[in-house]
Amino acid sequence: MALRIGIVGCGKIAGNHARALQQVPGVEVVGCCDPDLERARTFAAAHGITRAVGSVAELFTLGLDACTVCTPHPVHEEVVVAAAQAGIHVLCEKPIAVDVAAADRMVEAADRAGITFGVLFQRRFWPAARRIRDAIDDGRIGVPVLGEASVILHRPSSYYSADAWRGRWDTDGGGVLMTQAVHQIDMLQWFMGEAVQVSGFIRTHTHGEHIETEDSASAVVSFASGGTATVTATTGANHNLGNRVTVLGQTGAVASVLEFPEGQEGVNEIWTVPGDTEFRAPFTSDVRANLDVTEVNAGLADFHTLQVQDFADAVLTGRAPAVTGRDARASLAIVAAVYESSRTGRVVDLTPAPAPVTTKENA
Ligand SMILES: NC(=O)c1ccc[n+]([C@@H]2O[C@H](COP(=O)([O-])OP(=O)(O)OC[C@H]3O[C@@H](n4cnc5c(N)ncnc54)[C@H](O)[C@@H]3O)[C@@H](O)[C@H]2O)c1
Incomplete structure (x- = not known):
């Protein structure tokens, strides 16, 4: 059937x-x-x-x-x-x-x-992302102690004007963090583990004529492991430099996954894991960086x-x-905490996800 x-x-x-x-x-x-x-x-x-x-x-x-x-x-x-x-x-x-x-x-x-x-x-299905997750699990990277998510994207104003719901707090719920960077925040917390505290700032620098939500953000996240990470995100870059998530582990290993141009399969740009070192240099001036969002989506289709x-x-x-759903709640909680921190000027403590509901069927 x-x-x-x-x-x-x-x-x-x-x-x-x-x-x-x-x-x-x-x-x-x-x-x-x-x-x-x-x-x-x-x-x-x-x-x-x-x-x-x-x-x-x-x-x-x-x-x-x-x-x-x-x-x-x-x-x-x-x-x-x-x-x-x-x-x-x-x-x-x-x-x-x-x-x-x-x-x-x-x-x-x-x-x-x-x-x-x-x-x-x-993006969790990219082999390059799974390779990092595996090297964390088998101890070659070890417990990640420093992380970085960098989301340096270009969106033309037509991206926001084409869909009336975009860029408004009531119909979109947020800007670059909620819609774009949540992918890299998901990957960051998949690598780093449970996030416990967040502070950050959101700003609208480039698209203010078209949106009320943020087009740029900077944040710091601390994790239950003791590790910390930064998040930098914008849709206001003139050339789209794509996305990168990097982790440094307790073994001293550094591994990154870079998505450039945006929507193309991520690659391990840096891989300095004990006994195994690779570097890639993907930025060249002949690459068309500012892809239309339909091309970005098409590039992600296999995944x-x-x-x-x-x-x-x-x-x-x-x-x-x-x-x-619980995994996805974790990345949303980080995004929501950056908004709260930016509004209040305080470090925000994250609350854990509720315990699973026990019903007659699953008891
Ligand atoms: N995973 C990814 O890489 C990725 C990429 C793009 C978009 N998205 C997500 O997909 C979602 C949609 O984004 P999009 O770019 O396709 O938006 P879109 O505006 O192009 O499409 C949304 C569609 O939903 C319809 N809709 C609204 N209310 C509805 C309802 N109650 N029942 C049924 N349909 C309803 C709209 O009429 C519209 O056709 C967003 O949450 C976005 O974050 C994910």
């Missing part, structure tokens, strides 16, 4: 989901929905999906086993909670939500329903496929997916 999956939201990133789902054996995309029904119909026609409907409620009448969520971030909560209540497994786009309380409600709803709940952070495969396997086997 095929796993029957629906796609919620038929905008830009949904194409990666349709292509990914169609490559996974044993998965059938049975429908898609968008309040803009014309958009849903055009999307369905482009991807050979038989049913296009105008609401999540209608989509859920098609007999789904699972759905993927590609709506703007503030809409993630209502879709994930509705899916959980309907017993439908769910793979949601990042960020999990725009505030930590919403993320907690989503995790709790999924726990209570006993559904599989994954969140899309496809969407790997995460969708992982999710389908998790549903079928009952194991946890590679990135759980």
